[in-house]
Amino acid sequence: MDFSFTEEQEQVRDMVARFAADEIAPIARKHDDEESFPREMFRKWGELGLLSVRYPVEDGGSGMDKISDCIVREELSYASQAFASSWSAHTHLGIWPIWKAGTPEQKAKYLPGAFDGTKISAFGLSEPRGGSNIRALSTKAEKIDGGWRISGAKTYITNSPIADFMLLAARTSPELKPHAISLFIIDLPNPAVVIHKLQKEGIRASETGLIHIDGLEVPDEALLGHQTGTYPIILDSLSENRVGVAANALGMARAARDASIAYARDREVAGKRIGQYQAIAHKIADMDAEIEAARWLVYHGAWLVDQGKLTNAMAAKVKLVASETAMRCSEQAIRIHGGAGIMRDYSVGRIHRDALVYVIGEGTSEVQRNLIARALDL
Numbered sequence: 315m316d317f318s319f320t321e322e323q324e325q326v327r328d329m330v331a332r333f334a335a336d337e338i339a340p341i342a343r344k345h346d347d348e349e350s351f352p353r354e355m356f357r358k359w360g361e362l363g364l365l366s367v368r369y370p371v372e373d374g375g376s377g378m379d380k381i382s383d384c385i386v387r388e389e390l391s392y393a394s395q396a397f398a399s400s401w402s403a404h405t406h407l408g409i410w411p412i413w414k415a416g417t418p419e420q421k422a423k424y425l426p427g428a429f430d431g432t433k434i435s436a437f438g439l440s441e442p443r444g445g446s447n448i449r450a451l452s453t454k455a456e457k458i459d460g461g462w463r464i465s466g467a468k469t470y471i472t473n474s475p476i477a478d479f480m481l482l483a484a485r486t487s488p489e490l491k492p493h494a495i496s497l498f499i500i501d502l503p504n505p506a507v508v509i510h511k512l513q514k515e516g517i518r519a520s521e522t523g524l525i526h527i528d529g530l531e532v533p534d535e536a537l538l539g540h541q542t543g544t545y546p547i548i549l550d551s552l553s554e555n556r557v558g559v560a561a562n563a564l565g566m567a568r569a570a571r572d573a574s575i576a577y578a579r580d581r582e583v584a585g586k587r588i589g590q591y592q593a594i595a596h597k598i599a600d601m602d603a604e605i606e607a608a609r610w611l612v613y614h615g616a617w618l619v620d621q622g623k624l625t626n627a628m629a630a631k632v633k634l635v636a637s638e639t640a641m642r643c644s645e646q647a648i649r650i651h652g653g654a655g656i657m658r659d660y661s662v663g664r665i666h667r668d669a670l671v672y673v674i675g676e677g678t679s680e681v682q683r684n685l686i687a688r689a690l691d692l
């Protein structure tokens with residue numbers, strides 16, 4: 315077994331870490347306070363080839379692998395999870411199903427702009443009446459002459475306030491069966507799609523929307539792959555992305571640990587640096603050990619994606635462990651910082667608010683446990 319990263323993967327890490335330190339970290343606080351995302355960031359990512367890391371060269375991608383994709387995620391999240399979330403919703407959720415199941419015309423229309431950052435995408439699956447139970451989704455698409463008429467609502471949709479197109483999941487038949495759910499590619503803005511930007515406690519710089527769709531008419535060409543029943547594509551996409559967001563969580567956990575180490579080396583209480591108190595040193599040692607465990611689970615998951623061997627249960631384990639690690643590490647980081655941990659001038663409060671999003675988004679920890687338990691025939 316060889317656990318080492320390749321030279322190319324190490325170069326990707328160095329490049330993204332430098333970019334994130336120079337271009338994202340200095341503006342992360344400002345955009346968190348303002349709850350806004352700087353659109354031009356997508357162009358910068360596009361110029362560096364960072365929006366198409368895991369897609370093959372023959373489809374216009376950068377031609378790397380899932381391991382490299384996870385490295386990019388880890389380093390972006392180390393600087394700001396909000397920026398990394400906007401990146402992830404676009405590069406994976408908004409693009410992957412088109413790459414996987416789109417017709418040649420759909421790929422030609424959407425992938426080049428998505429890869430160079432001139433077009434921003436969103437993925438509309440979750441609905442106000444429940445995100446965990448996907449099969450119950452109620453947004454309806456009715457067949458009309460030459461196309462479809464869609465009505466319904468979506469909520470918590472990342473990037474939707476700034477998106478140029480959105481993949482929208484809708485019920486193309488009333489049965490509560492997987493083949494009754496299909497994906498449509500919707501160009502935005504559209505007067506029949508009203509998007510209200512939501513205010514959030516976590517990943518505040520990433521823009522999130524509540525969407526009302528009222529009698530939206532789209533041509534047949536908007537149906538992904540020109541086929542109904544693409545629910546299995548949604549499940550495959552979510553499964554792979556659980557490994558991806560686990561890499562994001564790893565980046566947050568590392569950022570919390572490193573901020574804690576710096577603070578523990580610097581802060582003096584009663585004539586001693588707090589890192590010399592065993593209670594503080596042990597907290598940081600626990601973080602370090604848990605991060606190491608999460609790191610190898612995340613990259614094992616990425617390797618399984620590259621081998622075409624990822625199972626739903628394994629994806630759930632990777633996401634569960636890494637996201638809960640980020641939660642624990644960021645909470646401990648706040649405790650280590652004392653009062654400073656609650657102050658916006660320090661990063662650890664933001665990291666904890668952001669980490670909370672990832673024990674919910676992309677399937678809650680409870681949903682991950684359900685998937686793992688199901689694989690154990692429980």
Ligand SMILES: Cc1cc2nc3c(=O)[nH]c(=O)nc-3n(C[C@H](O)[C@H](O)[C@H](O)COP(=O)(O)OP(=O)(O)OC[C@H]3O[C@@H](n4cnc5c(N)ncnc54)[C@H](O)[C@@H]3O)c2cc1C
Nearest residue numbers: 437438439440444445446470471472674675676677678680
């Ligand atoms: C910041 C943010 C960005 C997001 N971005 C997107 C996006 O881009 N696209 C998109 O489609 N969605 C997005 N989501 C939605 C996200 O996927 C859902 O919030 C998530 O799936 C949970 O759904 P819910 O919020 O409706 O919670 P609910 O489904 O209402 O769950 C509430 C509680 O009940 C528990 N629960 C529910 N069902 C079960 C069960 N069967 N067993 C045990 N416990 C259960 C949950 O674990 C949770 O604790 C985003 C969410 C957030 C917060």
